Amino acid sequence: MTDPGPSPAGPKHAGRAGVPEIVFLGVPIARLDARGAADHIAARAPGQPFAYVVTPNAAQFTRLNELSDPRFHDAYDHAWLRLLDGQVPRMLARRLFGLDLPHAAGSDVTLDLLERQIQPDDPVTLIGGSDELRRRLIERFGLSTVHLHVPPMGFIRDAAAVEACVDFVLAHPARYVFLVAGSPQSEYLARQIDRRGGAVGVGLCVGSALNFAVGLVPRAPSWLRQAGLEWAYRLMRNPVGHARRVFVDSAPVLLTALKARRDPARYGMAPNATGRG
Template identity: 30%
Template sequence: MINKIEMFGITIHKFSMKETVDVLQEWLQFGGNDCKYVVTPNVDHVVQLEKNSAFKQAYAHAAMVVADGKPVVLASKLLGKPLPETVPGSDLVPNIFTRFQQNNLPLRIYLLGAMPGVGEVAAANIKSQWPVVEVVGILSPDFGFEKDSDYCERICQSVANAKADLLVIGLGAPKQEIWVDKYAHKLPVKVALCVGATIDFLAGNKPRAPMWMRKFGLEWLHRMCSEPKRLVKRYLVDAIIFPKLFFREWMAPRK
């Protein structure tokens, strides 16, 4: 069975949420510390991948790519290579925790990202809801840290010292993907997840969209209304460029 498709110049795995968690559980239980990292393309990623070669390289090196965003899944269906469903990072992380909790399996995690103090609140919430999940490290890096190689080396050493199985990276795209691609060889974890605002969601610092909005693919609208200064321009640009990229994909010869 072919479990991948090619679309928008990237390879995407045809995994449901359950299948994704199945694979990640196996990696986390039985894999080596070779930092298999996971990226989750949405419309904004697709747009940025067009002009950012380092971002595209990070995607090419990822161990798993699963769709985050209903427009990406809808595009796959219209193009005749349907993805089963969205696998948003903000849902994937709790699903992994729940799987390990249900099976009473220990899991050591490191939270990298979000504003100062947010990781500590997220850790407390994780401990309360998923007692088997142990947060062994928390770091909110300084603004612009990715330009300081010594600082990045210290982050890698902190992750190594914590002996985490799973690194949850919430630095925003494309920074998180480019950073983990550059430093994966120095991160002795089994899995790293590039999952944007997920640490904020775990802390309750940013509210998730109501379930009905998520079901109908409107979580972007909720986020835009929650952070208009940061997101309105981004979503307007994406709304203009993504249809053009889809049309180009539609017109390309079918393989």
Template identity: 30%
Template sequence: MIQPPVRRILSVRVHDVTLAEALELVEAFIAEGGSHQVCTVNPEFIMHARRNPDFFRVLEGSSLNVPDGVGLLWAGRMLGQPLRERVAGVDLMEALIARAAERGWRVFLLGAAEGVAERAAKVLQARYPGWVLAGTFAGSPRPEEAPAIRERLQEARPDLLFVAYGAPQQDLWIARHQPALRIPVAMGVGGAFDFIAGVVPRAPRWMREAGLEWLYRLIRQPWRWRRMLALPRFVLAVLAARYASR
């Protein structure tokens, strides 16, 4: 298996992969067996990891950290750690579902609000006929729910698990339970189920390509403003790191 180049954005590990390369790596992980974790790193992840040592360790130990966010591409250029392409988590998830339809992989959707995973599964089954739905469940990352969720997953035997509990909870949950579950690939996907199910509209393509998806989400969900404060902090941290390196 080819090991993708590793970049360091404010000391946080990110792999320089394209969407096509990430898809091939995940396929190799599933063929290899064992347990692998995929993380979709964006500027919020970077800022969380800088103040949360447990989350930093998750990103250090994961099998693949894709660069999800144009802010990472900008930071990579500023810091001499170039990244070729943004790999959005929802795009990688859909590409993997399409590949699951070809390969016969079993897929489990875990998380989001009650009923959202089921709605997302129906949309994906219409969009990519033939993939195997191993199960859906909302649940939560609360410790007291973990035994019942693990039991569901062990009975379902998925090859691919998507977890939508939001970062960093989803990624910490996967890292905590993957060794026992031994699911070949588990990936945190944030709001992907909401986008796919149509609960939350995704930004138009032109805004995504222009790096303005954050603005669209802020307009649609103004309550997110506190979370969005991570973005200017990220920019300032990158500029300070660039200055210090000079």
């Protein structure tokens, strides 16, 4: 499904990737589901200048709308493709604004790429992760060239460490560059690579997607994901580590959506995007 057709509220326009987009909570979202996104990414010819993909979820909508983070805005403004990751934002879009946005979770896009699109001889570069992740990727998906650079903890605050990441990407040209340093670090880094120039391939800011794909981290059952309850599954498995992400980083998206319903134009949405469409 590369374009699910007109939405009852909000105009469409083509973004940088040549894909129709619709603005939701200030973010132009590509109208691609996971398979359509994987196909579009894989269709980009090898050797083209570096461009990157971001996958907004509830926490990222919150960072963009409720926090003052110019670097994150800049990273999103220059992204090649923005794919809707979160089921909760998707539900809010449908119920409050009448927008039927396709779901393209970074984990689903990544798995589709690995299973259908990435060929054994396609070079892949990882920024973040582990030797075990690299080993499992090679073993499970038959990849022949996987370069790995693991930056130190807190690297994004160290200019030299950031430059080392950028240098590694330039020194190891790849068709696919997986940035798995967590958000917002991955998005900041993607923008730095883009700004430097000279790199090639598609950068993918996809969080824990590779860990899910190789079985290092279990993913919620599909019925929970479809119900928009993957956050609850992660919270149950790791209540201490995931509580801040759920209740502090993500929950304010509800406030953002309510404010956008009162004043959709402020969030770049069509004046009639009020859910009555």
